[in-house]
Every structure is written in structure tokens, then in C-alpha cells.
Amino acid sequence: MAKKFYLTVAIPYVNAAPHLGHALEFLQGDVIARYHRLLGDNTLYLSGSDENSLKNVQAAKKQNISTQQLCEQNTQAFKKLLKKLNISIDIWQRGSSQTKHWPGIRELWQCCQKSGDIYKKKYQGLYCIGCEEFKREKDLVNGRCPEHPHKKLEVVEEENYFFRLSKYEKQLLQLIKSDKLQIIPQKRKNETLGFIKQGLEDFSISRSVERAHGWGIPVPDDDSQIIYVWYDALAEYITGIGWNWGLKKFHQWWPAELHIIGKGINRFHTIYWPAMLMSAGLALPKSVLIHGYITVDGRKMGKSIGNVVDPLELVKKYGTDAVRYYLLKEIPTTDDGDFTEKRFKELYNADLANGIGNLVQRLARLCQNSGANFPKNKLQAYQKPGQTKKFIDNYRFNEALAHIWTYIKSLDKKIDQTKPWEKSGQDLGKILSLLVPEIQQIGSYLTPFLPETSQKIQKIFAGPKIRAPKKPLFPRLK
């Protein structure tokens, strides 16, 4: 029976249109989803919109539209990006879904309540709307949130519901140390362990209706309180697959094999979320993969700096697979990386135009001119063990691509050495019939990364007659 593989990327706030960081995360998820489908696994890939946050309320006010309108508008922008980047997402869950999200959240709440993990308490704290989180004194740098130093923290004093996180301290430590809940890479695992060892404090999981501006999901049996946005958004991972509205489906998919997130929200996914699930008596995700941030020209991307890169503009200018290639190759999978348009063009010309594009054109033309017939091969590169596969299994996509490019270079060299243009008749047919399966293999290796290019290559070299494409796969940039 086929294995199942359920993966998610983070549920983005839809307070603005998506930026390059979102594109990177969707792509990382897409590589894994496509790879598992190639292996024959039953694969499900989910993301969704985080709609019930204060950020959205504020952004809507600024634009003078309703919060619902803002959510619609930006959800559409996200969906457009998914399409343009060729992201094979299966489910887009919405925080505003009153049938497929709200009842699930309220049931999750009630499950935690039954475990004795929810209680009411008067509280005073500093709230960062950027993070949608209360900050502890020790989290602050110069009295500000390190992620949002330009935003002033809000002093909040109110009676909220709290979640008994402290109760799960020992269990969490054990789960993470033993890799039962695997955190990748190691440095992020250490970060989580370090945080737990400081001692876990219970956290607020509701806010007053006034502070929420009436926006969000009311607490069961207490309309004066709205469920905290993180408690709400994290649960999209389960409500999206049927928690509480399609339990058969839910049990078929849960727990997730993998959550992919950015480093800024590590704590929510490796501490809060597993504790909530344990409290509700639900299974835990198997692993969490954590990527870094993208800087632009060496600087943090931000509206105030004016260097926000629109991934849709990039796709329009350079094409889907070129953008996929840059983000997957140039940004190390679990580290920070930089984007510059200059580097983009360099990489495009070197690896795409002169690399794979040129190789395909060259070999196809030789095949076409030979007039030979070629066998109809259908290759699947990842069925057998190999270095590229190993890199993907270890979530090192940039290294997997670097490895595929060594094949590309070595095939180019082989053509140089065997000099098919000096041969004819049977000799020529023989040489080419050894080279063609290699490019087919490369095409297959590219499937998770550059699906369109992979398809084109496999089509061109499918046999029996091979024709060179009229236009190069990647026209050179000036």
C-alpha cells in the first residue's frame, strides 16, 4: 500500500500581498510534494490564509475597506502567486470558513478545556502586533521586539483565557530531544531546547472582543472573548483536512509528516502547537523544517526601506522556472540568503541559458540531424538511491540542484569528447543512443524543482523522432 505524506507550509497573514519570502516557502513545500508524488506516495500539500488577526483589521482600516474584503483581496493575490509559480498545492484553508474552520477550532478549545488546560487570569503584558504575541522582558532588545524594532509594543491589561503550557515542559523536552518531533536543522532544534529550558510560561489564548475589534472566532460559551489568532491559525493544519467536519478524511491524513516554516515562528510550531495537540489528545506532527529569511541586496526586506520584491513581477519578467531555480538554488534551504537582480541574471545565463538550455538544444539538434530513431523511454530518477535523492531527503535543495548541474556539465563534456558531429550512420546512432537516456535522466531529476522544464525535456527526447525546439528553453538575457 502506498505511504501517505501530509505536508504544510505556514498559514500566512493576508494583511498584504505575498512577497519573496512566501514564494520561497511555497517552493520548498512544492519540491517535497512533487518528490513524494514521484515516489508514489499519497501526498497532500496544504496552506491557507490566516484571516482572524489584528494585523488584518489594521490593514483594512488603512485602506478603508472591511476586514473581510481585505482578506478576500489578498487571498486572491496569494492564489495567483501559487498558480504563477506552479505550486502544486492541494488545499487552501481559510480562517473565515464558518463551516470548515470555526467549529473545528471551538472543538479543539473544548478538548483542551476538558484536559483542564484552559483557565482565566488577569494579565498585563506587552503585545507586538507584528508577531501577534505577548513579549517577555527577556525577549526584548532595547525595549522593542527584535523582529519588529520599528513598531511600538502595546501595553495590554485584561482578563484572558490562558493555556497551561507549563504542564507540557518535560514532555516537550523529551519529544524534541529524542527526535520524535524532529526539528530541522540542528541549530533550530537547539534554539527550541534552549527556550524550553528557560522554563515555559502559560500563554494567553484569547483577547477581549474590544481589543479584537469584534473580529475573529468567539470563545465557546463566552462571547466577550475572541480566540487568540495563533491558536486559531495553527489549527488550520487540522481543520483543513477534516477535523470536526470530515473525521474519516482527518484520520486518513493526520498527523502531518512535515510542517515547513520560517525561523521567526519556530516557537509556535515546536512548542505551542505540539502542546495544544497533546492537550487535545491528538497525534503530533513528525517533523518541522525551518528556513531562514531572504535579504534583498544584503538588507532586510521591508516597506520602509522600499526594497520589497514582488515575486509576480519576477515571474512575468523571467519566467516561472527561472524564479524557482534562483530561490531553490541560491538560498540555502535552512539558512538566510540574498536576492539581487544582478545575481539573478548571472545565475540565469550561466546555469539556465548556457547550462541546461544550451545542452538540450545541442543534443536535440544532433539527434534531429542524425535522422535516427530512439527508443521511447520513461525514466524515473528517484526510484533508486543516489546523491541527489539523498540531498532531497535531507532537505538540502540547493545542494541537490548543484549536484544535478554536475550531471549537466558532465554530459556536455561527453558530447565534446565523443564528437558525434564527426560520425555518421550506425556509429552516430550508437553514440547518440547512449547520450539520450542521460538527458532523459536529467529531465526526470528536475521534476520536483523545475516541473515545466522537466516536462519539456522529457517531451523533446521522448522518441522515436527527436526534434530540436524552435526556441531555446531559456533565451539568454542581455
Ligand SMILES: [Zn+2]
Ligand atoms: Zn514582533
